[in-house]
Amino acid sequence: MPAIPFFKDATPREIRLMRFFVAANGAVVVFCAVYLVRHYFDVGLRRPWLMLALLAGYFVADFVSGAVHWGMETWFDERMLGRAVSIAREHHTHPSHVLLYGFLERSSFGSAPSAMVFGPIAVATSLLPVTALTYASMMVWFVVCLCMLFGMHFHNLAHRPARFAILRLAQRLHLVCPPAHHWIHHRQQTIHYCVVNGWANYPCDRLQLWRALERLISALTGAEPRADDLAWQIEFRQTGILTAPRRKGSEAEPVADTQPARYAGRLAAGGMP
Template identity: 30%
Template structure:
């Protein structure tokens, strides 16, 4: 596959997406902080519920990362309108040159995930209540942040010398470990698609989940 330059229009789009993601993320986090006192008075076992939301959001992001990765690897092509340039090309290039992602800027690495998160993020901000829907909002804030981190985590898994804290989190399998992700990069690249933490890769592989989806869609 011929390597394509990062176009200026995509740089502008990704930059705007990251800025808007940061804005609405900050608004949601601020509303959560200011609503915490009211919510804590009206909700039993709030600490346990918050921990459950953290786990649910992390696992949800891992699953979504795998599903998107699977679809981009197996359907469409880099010439598919809009999605080809913004999403599919990056995944296909990655198999040809796995280290290419380590040369991408912060904006190029994380812009697409911010872009795809914006519509549901704005909807959650507009359509839900900071107090009555506190746990729902918390779940989605954590989910969006996990999605935002996913491609950065993926990038770290290909770096020869990631930051020390990142290396510790990889070793503890809190985030995607290097050796774990290497399973996906063994030809024919048809397993272990989840790239946030990779916790769901083994269970989904045992269930033949992505193989079933491929048969269904093809």
């Protein structure tokens, strides 16, 4: 196994984007926290309702992590999202490599969609009259954005034995996604997308939510789910190199500036999980 992951090197533009989205999502977290502290005594929400709102936020955060994961693996490719998709694909061919990326990569994966979606929602919520409902809603947005800031960190806990007893206990209680639960996704990559605690996987997979959304999107747009990923996996098996799928009438395109030639041989020795 190589000492560093295959897409460790980021361009200056990619670093700036990662920093921007992590900072933006951090700002949303702070904005929600200030609102919650400021209006805590105004609302007077009882402790059981506060706990219910926190648990709801933790469930929604897990669902959002699954939606991001599903969207990334089902509809996007390197030409759309570049290095982010490359890292996601490497994570399936070499699962342990995901542990070797830095804070920016881990935090920007969830921070980008979180800031773009829940930032405007949090602002809109703050403009409404302060009630128990708006306060509970803001608590949900706070928990979601905080979990998405550390979404890949939750995910990485499911890729290795936890070092601390408190984390091992949290995994046994399913408060944090346990490795055995997440590894189902690595054996069958179209289920168990949710990675914060895994709670949302049970209703999503039982109701076949992701397949229903795929059928709906395909009917509306004509796009085929995982078509690019299937072509990419065939390309990987044939060449042993992480490349973008072949386009009609063109040669396979290497992922620009992210696949150093010195790693090609090591990739060939890898293989699908």
